Amino acid sequence: MDSVNRADGAGGAAFAPAPAGDEDTVEEAPRRPGRAAAWGAGLLLAGVSAVLGFRVADSDGFTPVPQVLAFLPWLLVPASAGLLMAVLGRWRLGMLWGVVVLGLVAWYMEPYGNTDAPRGDAVAELRVLTSNVEFGNGTQGLIGAVRKERPDLVFVEECDHACATLLRTELPRADYPYRAAVDAAAADAAEGSVILAKVPLKRADGLDATLGMPGAVADVQGHPVRIQLAHPMPPMPRQVGLWRSELGKLREYAAAGGGRSTIIAGDFNATQDHAAFRAVLDAGVRDTARLAGTPRAPSWPAAAPAPLGAQIDHVLATPDFAARDARFLEIGHTDHRALAITLILHEPTRTT
Incomplete structure (x- = not known):
């Protein structure tokens, strides 16, 4: 032991x-x-x-x-x-x-689409401005931007009755004698849309959509140009299908041009990273902000400091247009920045 x-x-x-x-x-x-x-x-x-x-x-x-x-x-x-x-x-x-x-x-992140310059001679120049005024709240700021930028074509989304009245008062027909519009319903200010033009407009059918999307044919120094305002529904939960469908209507409109000069401008509620928006570009139009060197400048939400935000407001045009002087403008009292850009129409090259 x-x-x-x-x-x-x-x-x-x-x-x-x-x-x-x-x-x-x-x-x-x-x-x-x-x-x-x-x-x-x-x-x-x-x-x-x-x-x-x-x-x-x-x-x-x-x-x-x-x-x-x-x-x-x-x-x-x-x-x-x-x-x-x-x-x-x-x-x-x-x-x-x-x-x-x-x-x-x-x-x-690389910009989508080609940037080939038109080959024909330049025959006309247009200053284009598009702005979503958020239920009419940004109308006064838009008027100030129009007076400063002096655009030939103005595309206005979410223009309610008060907005439409103010545009008639502050931008009289002497300045913008031609207009195409879809009036806002009393219950939904977002439905109203207006196109103002210094150049003559011929009536044309717009697109049947939830929000107003009027269209017309502009006479640009003797050259007919199809113009269409874009404002599809946003891709909110439970309405992604509707958003995709209305972008599809814009794609069909672009594809139906048959080589005719075309401008589609407005709030697309989509960026180049959305397949439905790229389908619109693939139908024969180009994003002119990219042509002018601002492919990812944010337009929404306006409260977010650059470079935060997304570019959902666009001016699209057929390849017979070049572009320069793109500016995204703070107009106040709206969640969107306006886009002003100069488009240069080129005559198609002649083949012998």
Whole structure:
């Protein structure tokens, strides 16, 4: 018993088991931050990848994908954060994933569509202005912008009865003798839309849509130009299908031009990152803000400081137009910036 006791006493310290959990603590403690970083990277990169998957597939998907696609350039933020967390977590697959995702976002930030210059001689010049005045609230600011910019064509969205009356009073027919309009219903100020013109307008059918989208044919120094105001419904939850359908009507209008000079201007509630908007461009028109060097200047929401926001207000034109002097204007009391741009009409090249 003594030998046993001595062995216990003398050798007990040497053979005593380590306190429970010590080994786990030593091995696991350094790994926990890395593991958490890897998990965070996976979640961020998975979210960005889900949205990019629809962009790669040339689809707008379903809510919330269309809403997020409007701000696609800002996916750089979670993508960069995901890559950084993968590096901190020493997650090699995540690092590769992050690099690929960042590359795709950067690739799709490039402006969409061609910028080939018209080949014929320049025959006419038009200053065009489009503005969503948000239920008429920005009308007074729009009037000030019109007086300063002196546009030949003015496209006004969400122009209620008070807006239409103020435009008649402050911009009389002596200045803008030609008009095409869809009157706002008493219950919905957003339905009203007006086209004002210094050049003669011939009546033409507009597009049948939820909000007013009037159209006309302008006589620009003897050259007929089809003009159409755009204001499809926004891609709100539960009405993405309606938004896609009304952008489809604008695509059909562009495609029906048959090579005739065409201008489509207004609040498209869509950016170049939406497949439904790219389909409009592919039907034979170009985004003139890109031609003028401002492809991603934000127009909504106006309260967001540049470069935050999305460019959803556009002036589209057929390839016989060049463009310059694009300006996005703060007019006040509306959530949109107005867009003013100069278009130069070129005569088609003659073949012998």
